Each structure stands twice: as structure tokens, then as C-alpha cells.
Amino acid sequence: MFTTVGNRDTMHLGMCLRVLILSALTVPIRAAQPAPETFTLTVPDGPISTLSGSSVSLLCQVSPLFNVEPLEVRWYHSSNSHSPALLYKDHKIQEAPVDPRYRGRVSLTGGMERGNVSLTLERVTLEDRGEYVCQVTSKQWYEKASVFLTVNVTGSEPVLSVAEARGGGDQVNVTCSSEGWSPQPKLTWRNKEGTEIRNEQEVLKTSDPQGLVSVSSWLLYASSYSNWLACTFSLSEEAKREGRILPHIYTAPTAVPGVYKEAFIVTLILSLVIICALFSVILCKRRGSMWSSSQKSRNHSDQAELEQRAAETENLIEGAENTGQTPTEQRAAGKEFNKEEAKNLIKCNVH
Ligand SMILES: *[C@@H]1O[C@H](CO)[C@@H](O)[C@H](O)[C@H]1NC(C)=O
Ligand SMILES: *[C@@H]1O[C@H](CO)[C@@H](O)[C@H](O)[C@H]1NC(C)=O
Ligand SMILES: *[C@@H]1O[C@H](CO)[C@@H](O)[C@H](O)[C@H]1NC(C)=O
8 A cells, every 4th residue: 555645636546445355354543543544624614703812722633543643733823823822743742833811721632542632722812713624634634624704893982972863853872882893893873672673874984094984973862861872792602792862852951041140149259358358367366376375365355455566476486587587476486487387477466
């Protein structure tokens, strides 16, 4: 029997012969059998889809089932066959030549002794999407098969806003948008009761260089303070986002009509002035009594004394400005006065 690696066209005859011989002998094929001379690979028919950030298994299995541990297994992205995502050879996973983008994220965990060469890829990113080739090589034979991986990305939380509808009426214009999806999500509007609202407006979409899609839609709806609207973007049950809003235009409470508005402002200013005045009176009284105690004098009726006190206060300011030292009177009272306080005292006492 001839045993050349590779070119399958020239090997068709040999393969047919082997199949005939095998079936004639009716040898039962079990797992953990030594490598047969030829084999095929079984992969999923359709694309495999996964969510960005999760783990995925790209299924690939030899048929008939046999122990593939002595063989070479190579997984590569179809765009980069020179540096595979994973290379298993000489009974172990090789460090080189492999694509560094897959380092630490790939493994063969399906059980190679049972013929399972599925690739497990962790922490999937959008860049991982595309066609992967599973290639198994024995001393006499090799086989390849492709698995297509699509990566779903869940976008941002929906942003909802309400604006006046062009043309007026008691309807408002509600807009809902979300960014960063892959592929384009399905958008649905629902009312408070959960009934879908058919929206004949076209959904606007834009895509960025990475291929992520942003989606936006608007709807005219009867203004309401209690019947909220929900807008949902979804790819699947696990990958969806919902936002809600009350469809009415927010009006600020300052919108008080003409005359009342002015009257309101005048009243407000007057009240503020009165409050200020009351406050200053209370403050001055307090300061005055503090001053009296520091002077150890209860006699306030004498005008001469008041004047003297004013003069002393002036001295206080001078003292604070020139030497920065506390005057004796203050030290005696155990109080510290700054220039501002001293000025207030003058005002209160002179009045
Ligand atoms: C092969 O291995 C993968 C995990 O890597 C597993 O999901 C799959 O079920 C296995 N296939 C079989 C037929 O055991
Ligand atoms: C509603 O708002 C969107 C923008 O968010 C605008 O493009 C659309 O023309 C508006 N429709 C009406 C009827 O006001
Ligand atoms: C990915 O998105 C497609 C299209 O919306 C959907 O059919 C599929 O179930 C999604 N897959 C996952 C894993 O979310």
C-alpha cells in the first residue's frame, strides 16, 4: 500500500480501495483505536455565534473516531494560515509559530483520545470573527474543514428623548437610540401594557470602521404623564437592552404668566431684604453684648463712654494692622478679634 501525505486527487483510488477492504473485513471502529490510514472531519454545518466576552467551542471531530494524540492538529483563521491560533504537535501545544492574539485563550479540551479536536476560544472579541480551519495531519493523511464564527456585541443602554412633533397636535416625537451593536439589533417599541407599537418610520443606522452598528428610531405618540413607552434593542434573549420614557415634554416651573411673574419677583426681593435686615440686627446685638462682657462694664447709657469705645476699637484695628499682636483688652477677655469684627463693633456701638 502506498502512503503519501497530501494531494487528495491522486489518492482517490487508494482511498476507495481502503474503504472496500475495511468494509469487507467489517472491523468494528472504536475510540482509542490507532490512526486509520484515512479519515474525515466533522464540523457544524452553519456558523457558530457567540457573545463578545464569552467562551466558545468550535466543534471539529475526526471520523471514524480514533485517538488523535499522536497526530498534528492545527487551527487557524482563514486570513492568517501562517501563524495558527493553535498548533498541537509532538504530543503538546506548541508555543510557536502561533498568532499572539490567541495566546492564553485557546485550548483543546474535548478529549483528543476520543477524536475530539474542538477548539475552545475564551474571552472572544469582535476581531475573532470569521472562518477558522481545523486541520488534522497524520503520517499518511491530512484533512481540513472550516467553521465559521460570528461574534455578537451588545450595544449601549438606549437613550430616549421627547421633542415637540413637527405639525404639533397633542402628539410628541419620541426618539430612541443605541450604539455599538453587531450585527444590527432588532428594535421594538412597546406601550405600558406590553403591546408592540408598529412603527412605520425607518430605522436609521450607521456603522463605524470596526463594523459596530448604531441604531436610532423615532415615533409620534400621544403625550401622556402616566403611560410610558419602552424601546428594546435585541439580538437574542441574552443580548438585549431596554429603555423607558414618559412621552411628554418637560416644562420648567418658572413659566408663570406676565403680571403674576413680576409681582412674584417683587415679593421675593422684598422678603429677602426684610430677612437680611432682621439678620443684621440680631447679629449686631450679639456682637454688642460680647463687647460689653469683654469690657467688664454694664453701663451703656453714657455717650462719652461709647465714643471712647469707638476710639479703642480704632486702636484695635491699628494694633492688628501694625504689629499683628493682640491688644491687652482682648487678652484680658480671652478673645481674639480680627479687623472685620472690630469694624462691625464700631458700627454697632456708634448707632
Ligand atoms: C468535543 O469537545 C467540545 C468541547 O471542547 C464539546 O463541547 C463537544 O461536545 C465534544 N464533542 C463530543 C462529540 O463529545
Ligand atoms: C422626530 O425627531 C427626529 C429626530 O430625533 C427627526 O428626525 C424627525 O423628523 C422628527 N419627526 C417629527 C414628525 O417631528
Ligand atoms: C447573535 O445574533 C444573531 C442575530 O440576531 C442571533 O440569531 C443569535 O442567536 C445571536 N447569538 C447569540 C449567542 O447571542
